[in-house]
Amino acid sequence: MLNNAIIAPALLPFQELEQAVWKKDLCAGCRGCITVCPANTLAYDQKLERPYQITPCIDCKACLEACPRIPLNMEKLPPDVLGPYIQMKSVRAKAGNSRYQNGGAVTALLKAALQEELVDRAVVMGVDRWDLNAYPCIIEDAEGLERAAGSKYTTNGILEAMRGIIKDESIRSVALVGTPCTVQAIGLLRKSSNEYAERLAHKVRFLIGLFCFESFDSSLIPEVARRLSVPSWRIAKMNAGEGKLTVTLRSGEVRALPLSSLTDFVRPGCFKCNDFTSRLADVSVGSVGSAHGSSALIVRTPEGAGLLEIAEENGLIEATGGVDVAAIEKVGKLKLKKNGL
Structure with a gap:
């Protein structure tokens, strides 16, 4: 007896993302799927705040490995607000800059990485000082870091800068600064055995995550x-x-x-984010839980601990105790409650 049941064709990876994430307004806007794709299948729609297909998909599935909003990937994240960590410090840069946010800790860490030639480049968000539109920057020296200093709240498209870095054999490693969704994407790729995922993840030596309650669109x-x-x-x-x-x-x-x-300017995907402290980073940095003019720094990995130690030895950063852990947990839980998670 013939089986007349209609078998639906298998979905290509980008179609899985479209159905499970993009059409449900879950997209974080991290561009992890775009960056890791070896076929340049995807581009980002700034108005819809999500990717879309532009060239044929080669079914490598790397984009599925990178997406932090696929339910299966969300389950891989640490369940608590703080996530795994080795130590916490209250930190600030020893040198000042009027653009520094909460003590300039991130800039100090990046300076240490570049000065000691621990990385070839730092990947951060810069900003057009005329219209304040943010954009990814690939930084080679301390002067470039000073120009890019300061928080940006209107885009988290930092990973797009990695597309060129992946192909550039002269750049062996970078320090990358990102919001929790970006950190989640890199964290997932670090755990993946997909050859294209590994190609991207291996370039990121230091992953510096930012505390983030929500981000906003360019309007x-x-x-x-x-x-x-x-x-x-x-x-x-x-x-x-x-x-x-x-x-x-x-x-x-x-x-x-x-x-x-x-609230009307908050990116749609932010309402489903379950991470305040960038739990998959090497070090996480934010103002919550620290004294005025300093940042709370959560050291999570041996790589993060080494970077902090070098920054201290080089006189770039000052680290003390006194982090208010309860304050960080309170804001993190508030974010989860706000997002119904």
Whole structure:
């Protein structure tokens, strides 16, 4: 007797992502799937805030290995707010810069990595000082780090800078700074045996994760400028924390907007994020739990511990105790509750 049941064709990897993640507004916007793809199958739609297909898929499945929002991958993450760690420190850079956010700890760590030739490049987000649009930067020296210093809240597309680095044999290793979704993507690739995943992950020697409650789409900057009645180029820096977006103008004047009034500008995928402290990083850095002008630093791996030690030995960073662990856990749990997780 013939079986007349219709067998649905197997989905290609990008189609699996489309059905399970993109169409459900779960996409983190990390671009991990785009970056790891050897066939350049995907591009990113800035308006829809998700990838889309542009060339034929070769069915290598690397994109599935990278995506932090596939349910199976989300289950691989540590279950608690803090995640695994070796030690916690309150840290700040010994040298100052008006653009530094909470003590400039990330810049100090990156300087140590470049000065000691532990990596060939640092991969960070820079910003156009005229319209404040953020973009990925590949940094070679301390001067470049100083120019790129400061937090950016309107994109997490840092991984796209890795596409060229993967192919560049002269760049053996990098230090990369990212938000939790970016860190999750690299963390997943580090655990993967997929040959294309390994090719990307092996380039990242130091993975520095940022504490992140939520990020915003690019329309945030024009809206902030409108509400403050200033052109975007007059904004020197912004800092999100304690329920408000604090904006420092070039004149030194400090203004603030309640974060609750900016909910419409939060990226859709942020509402399903289950990670506040970048739990798969080598070191995680954020302002919560530290003294004013410093950052809380969570050392998670021997690589992270070594980088901190070298930065201290080189006189670039000052590390002490006194991290308020309960404060970090409180904000992390608040994020989970807000996102219904």
